Amino acid sequence: xxxxxxxxxxxxxxxxxxxFYPPSRIVKTAPPPRLDTMTRRKAAVVRQRIAATVxxxxxxxxxxxxxxxxxxxxxxxxxxxxSQNGRLPVQDERDEVRYGKESLHDLADRWRYGGSxxxxxxxxxxxxxxxxxxxxxxxxxxxxxxxxxxxxTELSGHRYVMVLHQHQANPHVHLSVRxxxxxxERLNPRKADLHRWRETFAEKLRAWxxxxxxxxxxxxxxxxTAERLWRLKARQEGRLTADHRLSQSGDPYTLSRNGALxxxxxxxxxxxxxxxxxxxxxxxxxxxxxxxxxxxxERGRGRSGPEPARATPARPxxxxxxxxxxxxxxxxIER
Numbered sequence: 001x002x003x004x005x006x007x008x009x010x011x012x013x014x015x016x017x018x019x020f021y022p023p024s025r026i027v028k029t030a031p032p033p034r035l036d037t038m039t040r041r042k043a044a045v046v047r048q049r050i051a052a053t054v055x056x057x058x059x060x061x062x063x064x065x066x067x068x069x070x071x072x073x074x075x076x077x078x079x080x081x082x083s084q085n086g087r088l089p090v091q092d093e094r095d096e097v098r099y100g101k102e103s104l105h106d107l108a109d110r111w112r113y114g115g116s117x118x119x120x121x122x123x124x125x126x127x128x129x130x131x132x133x134x135x136x137x138x139x140x141x142x143x144x145x146x147x148x149x150x151x152x153t154e155l156s157g158h159r160y161v162m163v164l165h166q167h168q169a170n171p172h173v174h175l176s177v178r179x180x181x182x183x184x185e186r187l188n189p190r191k192a193d194l195h196r197w198r199e200t201f202a203e204k205l206r207a208w209x210x211x212x213x214x215x216x217x218x219x220x221x222x223x224x225t226a227e228r229l230w231r232l233k234a235r236q237e238g239r240l241t242a243d244h245r246l247s248q249s250g251d252p253y254t255l256s257r258n259g260a261l262x263x264x265x266x267x268x269x270x271x272x273x274x275x276x277x278x279x280x281x282x283x284x285x286x287x288x289x290x291x292x293x294x295x296x297x298e299r300g301r302g303r304s305g306p307e308p309a310r311a312t313p314a315r316p317x318x319x320x321x322x323x324x325x326x327x328x329x330x331x332x333i334e335r
Contacts, residue, residue: 004273009043011270015263016046019219049213050267050282053220054289058213060220061205062133062172063198065189068179069129071122075176076108078129082163082174090161091148111159115180126179128187132201133172138210140164140171146204147173154200157181218256221264221293257295264290 052058069075083090086101098107111127112118118126132147144164151160160177179187189197198214205212264286271283290296 004275008270008274008279009039011266012043012046013039015266015270016050017042019260019263019267020046020049020215047279047282049215050286052211052213053215055282055285056211058211059135059138061198061202061212061214062131063194063201064131064133065194066129066131068125069127069176070125071120072108072112072118072126073120075111075118075127076104078127078176079104079107079161082161082165082176088163088165090163092162093151093155093158093160095148107161111178114159115178115182115184128177128179128189130175130177130197131172132175133170134205134210134212136169136171138171140166142205142208142210143171144173146201146208146210147175149204149207150197150201151175151177153204154197155187157183157185158187218260221257221260221290221295261290261296 069078079090080086082088083104086099086104090098090103090107092098092107098104132143132150134143141164144162147162147164151162155175155177158177158179158181160175162173162175164173165171177187181187195214195216202212202214268283268286268290271279271286274280274283
């Protein structure tokens with residue numbers, strides 16, 4: 001009897017990487033990679049991410065760029081806001097902790113003259129405001145430690161300050177980062193950067209023992225846009241209870257979700273053929289996860305066009321040869 005393990009691992013790598021690490025370009029059809037040590041390791045990572053997403057329903061991290069100052073007046077105002085006018089400790093890129101109003105003035109001067117001069121009012125963005133957040137119940141101190149490690153990794157070479165907020169429902173860290181680095185390069189975060197930031201933040205949290213994921217909305221087969229920041233803050237403070245997030249629509253949205261459904265189906269079929277009981281249980285969890293997903297329910301009501309062609313189960317010795325199209329929806333940034 002043919003051993004299905006090489007086939008299962010090959011499918012996990014081929015389709016799992018498209019689910020969790022989709023490329024930014026069209027990928028030509030290729031057979032699954034040879035089963036070697038690297039393939040087995042990749043398959044193990046994909047299994048872990050699948051289990052976290054469909055079985056444990058791990059909390060999703062949130063990373064948002066909430067704005068940025070175009071002059072020193074706006075940047076200093078943000079310093080005062082995130083520190084509650086100096087009442088909360090402010091930590092900088094050197095891990096130096098500052099307290100009080102006077103320290104905020106010193107910090108503003110350091111930013112104003114530390115590199116290209118920043119006018120009081122300017123016309124280009126001189127700083128980016130970033131918020132890193134986890135759901136209620138997460139240890140706020142670990143969120144702070146993970147955010148500090150995130151900043152060391154992703155914002156190296158830039159001046160930044162960070163403040164932990166734990167007085168609201170969701171523990172979160174406010175980061176303000178100077179757009180110009182010490183070498184003169186300017187920060188200009190794009191969607192791909194923001195998704196990488198989510199991945200990095202989730203990785204730092206997991207290293208501290210907190211289960212966290214940074215899965216795209218398309219991969220989760222979700223159909224909601226992110227809440228606007230003012231609504232999110234109002235909800236955290238208990239001033240808003242209704243859900244005002246809007247359902248998405250359009251061809252890119254439908255293509256990305258249908259592509260995710262096809263990938264989940266391929267993976268589910270391969271795991272169901274495995275001789276490992278854990279793989280079979282994972283296949284059942286995938287089936288339940290997909291069936292309960294908002295997009296699958298939406299499509300069942302006839303709102304998202306025809307169902308994509310179902311994949312035909314392949315024999316273990318022959319890998320599926322799908323046609324791959326670009327995921328035009330791009331990476332999701334919201335939680």
